[in-house]
Amino acid sequence: MSFSAIVVAAGSGTRAGAGTPKAWRPLGGRAIARWSVEALLAAGADQIAVAVAPDMMQTAGTALDGLPRITLVEGGATRSGSVRAAIAALSPPRADQPVLIHDAARPFLTRDHVSQALDALGGSDGAVLALPLADTLKRQAGPVLETPSREGLWRAQTPQVFALDRLTAAYGAWSSDQEPTDDAQVVTAAGGLVTICPGDPLLFKLTYPEDFAMAERLAAGARLVRTGQGFDAHRWGPGDAVWLCGVRIDHDQTLVGHSDADAGLHALTDALLGAIGAGDIGEHFPPSDPQWRGASSDQFLAHAAQLVRSRGGEIVNVDVTLICERPKIRPHRDAMRARLAEILGLPEDRISVKATTTEGMGFTGRQEGLAAQALATVETPR
Structure with a gap:
């Protein structure tokens, strides 16, 4: 199936510790963002827009050197701003062509993940890879420790895939002062139907310093x-x-x-x-x-x-x-x-x-x- 892709790699990654923003740190000998871009190319992406912080454009160009069909885009101050900028940078495909959005900080993306997301899109407005919650939840409410139900709760991952026209319209209609946490929230707020398909624990997001040590161990077999x-x-x-x-x-x-x-x-x-x-x-x-x-x-x-x-x-x-x-x-x-x-x-x-x-x-x-x-x-x- 023909599709375009966006890789969000403009964040500062402050929770990951001091140093280079996490998307451009090395993992298994190559930049973390390159893992996702290579996987999307292997899956057949027609074009990939990579949202990059303005001060990291040169670093990104070096890290992704030699890869075809990619466009580097200056990202915004927020994740949604970066996605908007990347959408605008895509060469005009069919209005209903799927566009797949992926966080660079989830490097263990595979062709199978991409295929699952595209297959799940079907007649929906979007599809999200997600995992059901397995751990017991706790909420601190003052001195009281509550245990909310986890029934019907999912851990949303990326990739997330949407029909381009639906995604563009949904971002145009987003008027909340609140920053959306992912693109599915934007589409559902506009009345879109988003489908969940099975995620993968390997698609975990590199967030904290200890995540990188585990990622290095996994990289050897990826x-x-x-x-x-x-x-x-x-x-x-x-x-x-x-x-x-x-x-x-x-x-x-x-x-x-x-x-x-x-x-x-x-x-x-x-x-x-x-x-x-x-x-x-x-x-x-x-x-x-x-x-x-x-x-x-x-x-x-x-x-x-x-x-x-x-x-x-x-x-x-x-x-x-x-x-x-x-x-x-x-x-x-x-x-x-x-x-x-x-x-x-x-x-x-x-x-x-x-x-x-x-x-x-x-x-x-x-x-x-x-x-x-x-x-x-x-x-x-x-």
Whole structure:
């Protein structure tokens, strides 16, 4: 189902303790807000507006760098002000398109949570993930300790999802001087019907300092590590240079192929595509298509890296092995690592380029061609 999303990340988070606002603190090696944005991308969000405090815009840009389909919006002084600003920043979708609103401080969002909320929307004006109260409630009324009934009470969570036109109208009609605690309150105050669907204890909100210690323990199991491998080979032909791992090397032959025949980049592209189950390079860039004749292979690799990120993934490490008798790779290895780092947006210490020979055996040993193999490790939301 097509949907837009809003991530509310403009709060100061004072109850979480001094320091950086909680949405931009690290959790498992990435900013807390990035967890939710990656999950929404993996769930198929058409666009995501992230409401950010004005003084945190640069921090947010760095924390969310490389993620597609996001717009950073200056949030308001209140949560509802931030939501209003984010609604205004969404590119006009269908009036009745679902818009999903999520608190950045709930990082363990998954595609299943998003699907549940969207499915629950149905013919209602909104849907809220919520948990029934399990603990006994107490209310202090002067010296008297009361025990109110918990029947019919729920702990509201996010995501909350609404038809965009209903949500916009409800915020336009909100006239109370009281700040709403969530978006469902705004919609129900306007007469809207909001449905409850089962929440998840893992969607707890990071509020107090002790919450972060528990979140760190959970973060270790919240990401899926995937590995892909790639292999490519090209024959030698007449020429005066060869492209390998994005670097031009003067040589008395060249590699023959439909594009620039950069076997290193082709193998690595296939490794990244394999890690996310996205087919192979031939499916994305068919050799039968004349537009790729002589094309620079760096655009193939950049495309695969973007696919990883569009699914909420992160490239952890890549390793390329070039198999040839000539040319000598060692003099060019540092330049190759630097070029791969540039294409992939990674630090060089997460990139390896190696070379080996086959001791005169096989087609590479007979210098009929060159081969490359690659491994890529990525992390994606579960």
